[in-house]
Amino acid sequence: MRIGYYPGCSLLGSSREFNESVKAVCEAIGLELVEVPDWNCCGASSAHVLDHELSVALPAKILAQAEAAGLTEVLAPCAACYSRLIGAYSELEKNPDHKTRVSEIIEMPYTGAVKVVNVLEVLERFADVIQAKAVQPFARKVACYYGCLLVRPPKVVNFDRPEDPQVMDQLAAKVGATPIDWPFKTECCGAAFSVTRTDLVAKLCGKIVDSAVKLQAEALVVACPMCHSNLDMRRPETNAALGKDLQIPVLFLTQVIGLAMGIEPKKLGIQRHMVPVAFNAPTGAQA
Amino acid sequence: MSRIGVFTCHCGENIAGTVDCPKVAELTRQIPGVVHSVDYKYMCSDPGQTLIKEAIKEHKLDGVVVAACSPRMHEPTFRKAAAEAGVNPYLCEMANLREHCSWVHEKNEATTQKAADLVRIMVEKVKHDTPLTPIKVPVTKTALVVGGGIAGIQTALDIANAGHQVVLVEKSPSIGGHMSQLSETFPTLDCSQCILTPRMVEAAQHPNIKLMTYSEVEKVDGFIGNFKVTVRKKAKKVDEKACTGCGLCVTKCPNKKIPDEFNEGLAFRPAIYVPFPQAVPNKPTIDTANCTYFKNGKCGVCSKVxxxxxxxxxxxxxxITMDIGAIVMATGFKLMQTDKFPEYGYGKYKDVIDGMQFERLASASGPTAGVIKRPSDGKEPETVVFIACSGSRDRAKGVPYCSKICCMYTAKHTMLYKHKVHHGQAYVFYMDIRSAGKDYDEFVRRAIEEDEAKYIRGRVSRIYEEDGKLIVKGADTLMNGEPVEIKADMVVLATAVQSQDRSEDLAQTLHISYDKYGFFAEAHPKLRPVETNTAGIFLAGACQAPRDIPETVAQGSAAGAKVAALFSQDELTREPIVAVVNRQAPPLFSTCTGCFLCQTACPYQAIEQEEIKDRSGRVIKTVAKVNPGLCQGCGTCVAFCRTKAIDLAGFSNEQLFAELMTL
Amino acid sequence: MSSASHHAPHADTLAARVKAATGISLAQCYQCGKCAAGCPVSEEMDLTPCQVLRLLQYGQDKYDERAMRSAGIWLCLSCETCSTRCPQEVEIPKIMDVVRAEALKRGIAHPKSKDILAFHRAFLDSVEQTGRLYEIGLVANYKLRSGHFLKDVMLAPKMYVRGKLGLLPHMIKGTAAVKRIFKRTLGSKG
Structure with a gap:
């Protein structure tokens, strides 16, 4: 089976372990990733702040490239890219007359033939394969953190349920983890304010990390590079804001699945995290 | 040649202010067929009517046109006057010089000319009018009331007390409805059961009322005064005559873990059960979906004991099929369930309850005997948050309307809570306080001023659980939208009032209209609030829109009065404005070709198929026939008929063409 | 407020621009405050989301301007919590985008927007030049634009040893086409 692949900029830089683990897991489950040729940046959280049309044109260019390459579906693991791509797709579907204008801007035809999917959606299709291949169950209590962009706005993404989503929890359970029922699954981490308003990010991440630890989670599991960098890289600031020293690691779901499948941790980029991925002796969850 | 009289009314200044009425009289006098034309200041007044009657006699008029206001108001007045003077009332027509002319135009020559033209049209209509006789249909003086809540009980009692027979059908095992579940009622705080139970008993014992509980309407045929209704009497699996209501079976039933509907899931009941202690009839019913005997053939304890x-x-x-003269729908409402609120936990938090569950907690007959205990651990909640407009006025949740009763019952809840938990604190998140009604606003003020409920103007964005508390995240829009976070022990959602499940199906069974939310539609929002568009079917209570008890009772009595008025006659007189399928001499019999497009189009099921037979009884042709008892004269079939075989009495094609041609 | 001006809103209000750009009618908002209640940053805002909407509802210059001059609009994260829960289905983040763009155009954006804007401009500069985001370039550019030279200096070496910093930008073949996209959208509006 093959699917279009849009890694996005972060996955080549600060979140390369997400790229590595997505590729490793997809290879293990027999899903071939076909990279969108000569893809550009989607504009992420910046383009829409400055210009709405730009924020639609950049993703449209990516989808048009995919369309030209004969792809019908593109997987965007980065939740921010996913959100921009599906947002542009949905807006152009709602206003088909804008397709002409956008085609002129990007200098290539855009028809809306390419669907956009997130990493949870794709993995859900392989849930049984993943379960069968989970030879080393990830027997830990985990707090699945979805963030904003995978489930909102519900009318655009049309994925899982907008509050208390379940798909990541179900996938984690398939590989032996015990997802906790917790209230911060979709609370915002501060997203693109990582650099400009680190204080705000620290405050918002503090609530998330603190709640997960209180409810005895051993790891936070995410599917978004922005969430990851805020929860992992901004941990010193977060801990300072909380006045605590919380060392709960933050893993990408694909890393959790990869580990359970017995893929070598290095191949999954586990060593790249700021908060070391280390656990206490196995908990009761294993038994 | 016709002898038509034209009577132009000034309507004070209403018409004469812009239309030159004497000129209209003068102009219309010249229309062929008009033999008399006058104007007068108030034609509807007694002297005005006398003027018409005398003119009919003096000038031997055989048709009348009154050029005045809209026929909605005074057509009956003038037709009656014409009839009294010996002219068939359907040969008296009105030209609307007010709404259609004087009120919408400036004062000038053209306006007066238009007024004269409007009269000219009606003169042509009268020329082609045929004398009509009101239609008479017999009346079966038994009413069917569907729904045994307070609306249905009140309606049934009023009709029964007027001396007519009533069949009261209720789908659950006991009458009483939502009101029987309530603790105390606003704005007087009297005990709901105490005021309701006597009425329930009265209904059950009334010689004119036949109670059918655990029953549902299956099929409705016929028309006003002559309905044929089939009711499914569901098997209670208990012989009601043999049962003494001793309750031994209920006590001994081993399967006691079924969520109790009457207590809104806050308690359990056995598989054979009486819904509540004051139930009427007080005989048990077996819930076959949950009974061990019906699931696997074992047990049988109830039978043994x-x-x-x-x-x-x-x-x-x-x-059971019965003849019914009038039907009153009183099927009530349901509340939106807490699982419809993603942001409040999809119903997963046990201590986030709805208003009806709070009623059960506060009720002396409830699972906690009236002590306020939260469902999760039975602790007395010290902080309770009430959220008004939960799901109401919320287009995202599909309910843009106001549920009307929540403001009042939430205020009541805060009072009941404070009266039972003296040190407790109630918070109310609200958007507006809608407390119009006698003693209503005073009641809300009492909750705030005396019982110290803290009202916060804003909606709650989210509720989640943390450290055994429910974190309620709201905002105070009276303080610039400042976020407000309350750590609560229990949250009560005043969830939206919605139409009953399957209300659309029931409406279709009865051929009555309903709105897009499934509430049954009244015939006119102001002037016919308890009638439906289907003659002989009436509405009472919350099946029509959200209502509180006083309004429901008033509506029940109103519907009862409508039925009593209908039953006061042995025969019904109906307007003869009905469609007629033509009949002709053999061999054609009718221009109707029997395509029955009209039958599909008719909104009132008024079109039947008639077989035309020869002397030997052989069917020669099947043609359409209009049942005048059902026909409402809407004319849809006339428009649909491809062979022009249908005409509307009083509005024939010929008449309409003549009216147009005169212009 | 003078009652005369209250009854004579002129056509070119911010609300009208929001309507033209997004199709959202400000009249839909009935000021329930659910947006402010759920917003992760409303505590930090000088104007909460519902207040911004309230100001726009008047359709008067002085209130439009107050909204555009606020610092709060620059804190909106577009996390969509408000729009997901709004009972009136008002897409508030889209409104915020329009208000910010207008504030910039009129040169009345709040001084606190400077850093945030510097970041977004640096981000887009990078994309315009190479077609993709060059993270080191972004940070360097941001520091230049914002003047926060010492920000996160300790983070870079840690990222580098973990292989999280790509030292060279990725150039895509379609760089020229991307530049033209910028010219036709952002560029054409100044």
Whole structure:
């Protein structure tokens, strides 16, 4: 089976372990990733702040490239890219007359033939394969953190349920983890304010990390590079804001699945995290 | 040649202010067929009517046109006057010089000319009018009331007390409805059961009322005064005559873990049960979906312990067909469930309850005997948050309307809570306080001023659980939208009032209209609030829109009065404005070709198929026939008929063409 | 407020621009405050989301301007919590985008927007030049634009040893086409 692949900029830089683990897991489950040729940046959280049309044109260019390459579906693991791509797709579907204008801007035809999917959606299709291949169950209590962009706005993404989503929890359970029922699954981490308003990010991440630890989670599991960098890289600031020293690691779901499948941790980029991925002796969850 | 009289009314200044009425009289006098034309200041007044009657006699008029206001108001007045003077009332027509002319135009020559033209049109209509006789249909003086809540009980009692027979059908095992679940009622705080139970008993014992509980309407045919209704009497699996209501079966039933509907899931009941202690009838019913005997053939305890052998496992549903003259729908409402609120936990938090659950907690007959205890751990909640407009006025949740009762019952809840938990604190998140009604606003003020409920103007964005508390995240829009976070022990959602499940199906069974939310539609929002568009079917209570008890009772009585008025006659007189399928001499019999497009188009099921037979009884042709008892004269069939075989009495094609041609 | 001006809103209000750009009618908002209640940053805002909407509802210059001059609009994260829960289905983040763009155009954006804007401009500069985001370039550019030279200096070496910093930008073949996209959208509006 093959699917279009849009890694996005972060996955080549600060979140390369997400790229590595997505590729490793997809290879293990027999899903071939076909990279969108000569893809550009989607504009992420910046383009829409400055210009709405730009924020639609950049993703449209990516989808048009995919369309030209004969792809019908593109997987965007980065939740921010996913959100921009599906947002542009949905807006152009709602206003088909804008397709002409956008085609002129990007200098290539855009028809809306390419669907956009997130990493949870794709993995859900392989849930049984993943379960069968989970030879080393990830027997830990985990707090699945979805963030904003995978489930909102519900009318655009049309994925899982907008509050208390379940798909990541179900996938984690398939590989032996015990997802906790917790209230911060979709609370915002501060997203693109990582650099400009680190204080705000620290405050918002503090609530998330603190709640997960209180409810005895051993790891936070995410599917978004922005969430990851805020929860992992901004941990010193977060801990300072909380006045605590919380060392709960933050893993990408694909890393959790990869580990359970017995893929070598290095191949999954586990060593790249700021908060070391280390656990206490196995908990009761294993038994 | 016709002898038509034209009577132009000034309507004070209403018409004469812009239309030159004497000129209209003068102009219309010249229309062929008009033999008399006058104007007068108030034609509807007694002298005005006398003027018409005398003119009819003096000038031997055979048709009348009154050029005045809209026929909605005074057509009956003038037709009656014409009839009294010996002219068939359907040969008296009105030209609307007010709404259609004087009120919408400036004062000038053209306006007066238009007024004269409007009269000219009506003169042509009168020329082609045929004398019509009101239609008479017999009346079966038995009413069917569907729904045994307070609306249905009140309606049934009023009709029964007027001396007519009533069949009261209720789908659950007992009458009483939502009101029987309530603790105390606003704005007087009297005990709901205490005021309702006597009415329930009265209904059950009334010689004119036949109670059918655990029953549902299956089929409705016929028309006003002459309905044929089939009711499914579901098997209670208990012989009601043999059962003494001793309750031994209920006590001994081993399967006691079924969520109790009457207590809104806050308690359990056995598989054979009486819904609540004051139930009417006070006889048990077997819930076959949950009974061990019906699931796997084992058990049979109830049958073994019953001293009178009243358990009937083999009892079947019965279909009972009856003749009914009028139907009153009183099927009530349901509340939106807490699982419809993603942001409040999809119903997963046990201590986030709805208003009806709070009623059960506060009720002396409830699972906690009236002590306020939260469902999760039975602790007395010290902080309770009430959220008004939960799901109401919320287009995202599909309910843009106001549920009307929540503001009042939430204020009541805060009072009941404070009266029972003196040190407790109630918070109310609200958007507006809608407390219009006698003593209503004073009641809300009392909750705030005396019982110290803290009202916060804003909606709650989210509720989640943390450290055994429910974190309620709201905002205070009276403080610039400042976020407000309350750590609560219990949250009560005043969830939206919605139409009953399957109300659309029921409406279709009865051929009555309903709105897009499933509430039954009244015939006119102001002037016919308890009638439906289907003659002989009336509405009472919350099946039409959200209502509180006083309004429901008033509406029940209103519907009862409508039925009593209908039953005061042995025969019904109806307007003869009905469609007629033509009949002609053989061999054609009718220009109707029997395509029955009209039958599909008719909104009132008024079109039947008639077989035309020869002397030997052989069918020659099947043609359409209009049942004048059902026909409402809407004319849809006339428009649909491809062979122009249908005409509307009083509005024939010929008449309409003549009216147009005169212009 | 003078009653005369209250009854005579002129056509070119911010609300009208929001309507033209997004199709959202400000009249839909009935000021329930659910947006402010759920917003992760409303505590930090000088104007909460519902207040911004309230100001726009008047359709008067002085209130439009107050909204555009606020610092709060620059804190909106577009996390969509408000729009997901809004009972009136008002897409508030889209409104915020329009208000910010207008504030910039009129040169009345709040001084606190400077850093945030510097970041977004640096981000887009990078994309315009190479077609993709060059993270080191972004940070360097941001520091230049914002003047926060010492920000996160300790983070870079840690990222580098973990292989999280790509030292060279990725150039895509379609760089020229991307530049033209910028010219036709952002560029054409100044």
């Amino acid at each position: 019953c001293p009178t052998g009243a358990i009937r496992y083999d009892q079947e549903d019965e279909l």
